[in-house]
Amino acid sequence: MAFKACEIGARYRKFKPHLLIVLIQIAYTFLYFIAEAAFNHGLNPHVFVTYRHIVASLVMLPFAYFLERKIRPKLTFALFIEIFLLSLIGIGLTLNMYFASLRYTSPTFIASMINTIASITFIIAVIFRLEVLDVTNPRGIAKILGTLLSLAGAMTMTLYKGPALRNISGALIHVGTNTVHENWLKGSILTAVSCITWSSWYIMQAFTLKRYPAQLSLTTWMCFIGGAQSAVFTVFTEHKPTAWSIGFNIEFWAIIYAGVVCSGFIIFLQLWCTKQKGPVFVTMFNPLGTMLVAFAAYFVLGEKLHIGRVLGGLTVIIGLYLLLWGKEVDQKFSTESQELSYEKGKEHKIEEVITSVDASKEP
Template sequence: MALQACGFGQIFRRFKPHLLMVLVQMGYTFLYFITEASFNHGMNPHVYITYRHIVAGFAMLPFAYFLERKGRPKLTIALFAEISVLSLLGVSLTLNMYFASLRYTSPTFLASVVNTIASLTFIIAVVLRLESLNITSPRGTAKILGTVVSLAGVTTMTLYKGPAMRNISGAFIHIQGNQIHENWLKGSILTVASCITWSVWYIMQAVTLKRYPAQLSLTTWMCFVGGAQSAVFTVFMEHKPAAWIIGFNIDFWSTIYGGVVCSGIIIFVQLWVTEQKGPVFVTMFNPLSTILVAVIAYFVLGERLYMGSILGGVIVIIGLYLLLWGKEGDQETSIKPQELSYLDYEKQKEYKKQLVSNSSVEKEVHERDP
């Protein structure tokens, strides 16, 4: 029984990052619909992002302060500047473009285009020499081919809307104020631009974690700084004071959910998984939310699906998993040297301890029997 429990424990530890990322994508799936309902109700997207990250900052602050009080590195001016840039890329700039595009497209389109983040992250990592690329190997070829196919898929979704698919049945749930999105091209450009800055954010947070290895504290800082940046941006964009007032309705609940769950817990989980598995691994689970969003939007909410989104989404997912198949080979080969170096280090420590022990014994014997 103990051996069986030990076996389950090893399996859980091995697949813990995979399980966490599945839960992350489920959390993001619900976010698409609750935010769309809030925006259709009249919530300003920029005000939403500001409130959401202020809520997230206060929700994460106690955990960051008490749990990382002893191990948190000193925050220097240079490090704070780096966190400010990280907050701009991951919070204020990216999310303002991302959620603004929801006004002009649909949750299904957004969830599909997000899949290109893996390919964009890989391209940026190769340019910055953070990723290896051997074009002569089958896996290296798969990386290149997967990247090209993914980008072709998002281009298809952006430029080709296509006919709408006929709904088999009516909507089971009606989102209040549901409307038809007209400016598809404008929304597409905003979505793609947000994915590019999002990809840079994934790369940069992997670098920042090496200098500031405190995930809870980093999440808290990003939420507060990003919320402040978004507030400044919103003041210039929204001149109506009434836009800042929200009632105890869908606007309130979308803000709480987005702040506590998505900007707080989910970002912390992603930082942890990024530190364990790398930024490309984190993006490999995006197709799960694409499938869940498409199913819920079509069958439950009765939202129209366009042929361009379906075709482009399938192409993107095929390209994504070609890229990830190539990446898996790198992970397999990179783990072994790390394990060997760790074992060598442990052996060296034991050897040094043995030498110190032997020398102390010899000294004691020599003192007793000169």
């Protein structure tokens, strides 16, 4: 019984990052539709980004202060500037563009486009030598082919809409009528640029975590600084003071959910998974979110599902899991090589000790 419990515990520790990433994708699925309902109700996307990160920083502050008092590094000026840039790229720029694009497209389209983040992150990671790419073996070829397929699928979703599939039934839940006219070109551009900056944010996290490994504190700092940056941006883009007023309705609950769950604990979990498995791993489960969003949008909300989105989404998913297979096999090969080198090193040291002992016995 004890052996079985240990085996279950070992398996849990091994797959803990995978389980956490799945939970993150489920949480993000709810966010798409809650945010869309709030925007349809009149909530400004930039105000939404500002308020949610202020809420997140207030929620995470006590956890960061008390739980990381002994391990939190000293915040130098250079480190503060690095966190400031990290917040600007990941929150100030990315999320403002991301949620603004939701007003012009749809949750299904955005969730599909987010799949390209893994491929873009992989390309940047190769450039900065965070990922190994060997074109002489099947692992490297799978990574390259998967990246190209993912990008091709994203281009298909962006440029080809195609005929709509017939809904099996009407909408089970109505989130409101979108008061903003669809502008797929503008929305596509905003989404594509946000995917690039989002990928850069994941790469920057890997570097910053090496110098500031306190994940709760880093989450709190990013939310606070990102919220302040978004507030400044909103002041310049939204000149109506009434945009800042929030009623006790879907707008309020969208901000609370996004702040506490998505900007608070999810960022912390992503930082933990990035530290454990790397930035590319964190982005590889986005296709799960795509499938969850598409299922909810089509079967629950009655949203139109176009052939171009389906073909592009399937292409992205196939490419992404080719990349995942290449990375997992590559990581397994690297681990086995390290273990083999370690064993050889031990044998070499033992031989040296035996040789030295034999030499000391000689007259």
